[in-house]
Amino acid sequence: MSGHRPYVIRGSVSLPEAELMWRFSRSSGPGGQHVNTSDSQVELRFDLAGTEALPEVWKERALERLASRLVDGVVSVRASEHRSQWRNREMAATRLASLLAEATAPPPKPRRATRIPRGINERRLREKKRRGETKQGRSGKGWG
DSSP: OTTSOOOEEETTEEOOGGGEEEEEEOOOSSOOGGGGTSOOEEEEEEETTTOSSSOHHHHHHHHHHTGGGOBTTEEEEEEOSSSSHHHHHHHHHHHHHHHHHHHHSOOOOOOOOOOOOHHHHHHHHHHHHHHHHHHHGGGOTTOO
16 A cells, blocks of 8 residues: 555644554445455454544544544544545545544634624615515405
8 A cells, every 4th residue: 555645634733554454355336256255344443542643632632523533542434435445545534534634624713793784674664565565466255
């Protein structure tokens, strides 16, 4: 697997190749007669609690956000869509990278409330009234 680009999580941080634990098993996915005997399902595990590859702050964030997915501090992803093990490996690594990217993202900035200019509100209410009158006219009342 040498010579491929590292899976970037965010910025200069990428998945630590050495810390990835791969497991291959028979996939129940689509395929011909051969697929039943080839180990194309990929499970990728990463020890989030024990890693040194992530900045401390990120690690804390990720451990907190992924708490429900972790087993003893280890996060795991699976991939079995493809028939080729290599493509499933790519898939799993990409998935793990984006999972970690999401889990380590800084918390969103709090929303600042801004006042709505009065004119906008009035215009909205005027439109609303007009719309109502248009619809009223459709009911066919007073045609008799």
